[in-house]
Amino acid sequence: MSDKKLWAGRFAEPTDAFVEAFTASVEFDQRLAPYDIQGSIAHAGMLAKQGIISADERDSIVSGLLRILARIEAGEFPWSVALEDVHMNIESALTDDIGIAGKKLHTGRSRNDQVATDVRLWLRAELTDIRIKLRQLQHALLDLAEREAETILPGFTHLQTAQPITFGHHMMAWFEMLERDHDRLVDGAKRVNVMPLGAAALAGTSYPIDREFTAHELAFERPAENSLDAVSDRDFAIEFAAAASILMMHLSRMSEELILWSSAQFAFVTLSDSFCTGSSIMPQKKNPDVPELIRGKSGRVFGHLMALLTLMKSQPLAYNKDNQEDKEPLFDAVDNIKGSLKVFADMVPAISCNRDAMRAAALKGFATATDLADYLVRKGIAFRDAHEIVGKSVAHCVTKQCDLADLSLEELRDFSPQIEADVFDFLTLEGSVAARDHIGGTAPAQVRAAIARARARIS
């Protein structure tokens, strides 16, 4: 294949060898090849329809591009750094193959609108895949929530025991976080699905193009309104990286809880051996490497968001070579969120809950103290006074090293004569969770209703 530069007409001296490698993007942007070819086929179709090239030339371009695609897919395409990027590698190979018609493909377009189109086509496809993986993880969480709808564990604030909750409720909190991530990705996809082609280098083109036709061929919602904006805009990518960062932040929080819960000190859950690794020196170890790695990868995706924001900051209109730097962060963000979602979705069904350990932990730390205060309020005591009474009872238990439910009725009545024998119904864990029986509450019946609503929402 000829390595002749497609833009070298005005150049008297060859490119410096280091500069050639420094400015090339083909090593990473070859990943866009199927989308570059898809865009070129639509462009050639439009050029023929408008009489800018002949039908024969279009046919020859299309079959030549499909042959190139087959060679790329077979791993037989000779990518050349001298040809700089995916676009010029493919165009040059096309001309080598079909001759003069290949040289007509670039009529009425520029690499500037071409690359912006390629990245959008690529991201649109990846978004579909990411959304499928996100849904798989959500389904796994719903199944686990259903399985453990009645399981009680301590709920925390400040990582101190606060009130008893159900494990199903906790899983549904994770589900809701991911549901907002899904919404964000769907919303951002609207702004991805706009077509830059036709903007050419920056100002549009003097050929009688039909952008509506090309947009329709490529299933874009519409052509971009403004040619300068079309070649320069990367906020669709920044927005995606922001949504991806928030998603990774959520996965890092979920990971952190699994890491804590699987420690010997908590022992709330056991992760399957297939998602853990051992230590080369400490034979007893079973480390939660998968959630730890996901937690770590969140930092990497946040970094990509910063990289994209920074590369766009202060760029004058329209296209600048800076934009070539958008690809590696985007590619890496996509690869890492897809991998993290897949492994998380595979790991969740294999989480086993140690119900006894969770229950024992919920019985410690006065998790039902609020229930005692609420009980006193129902007996006519003002909430602030009830809070004070329960606080004193808790202090007494701390000295005695016992739980509220371990106190006798007489002992409890020392703190408030309004306390009667029915108090013990409210001091149990089951009574506490069952009492929170409203939309969004932790009662098992509410968790089941929330699961049913969620299934209807995402099915």
Ligand code: ARG
């Ligand atoms: N490889 C370039 C990029 O990724 C393609 C566009 C180059 N355009 C240009 N005028 N140099 O942005």
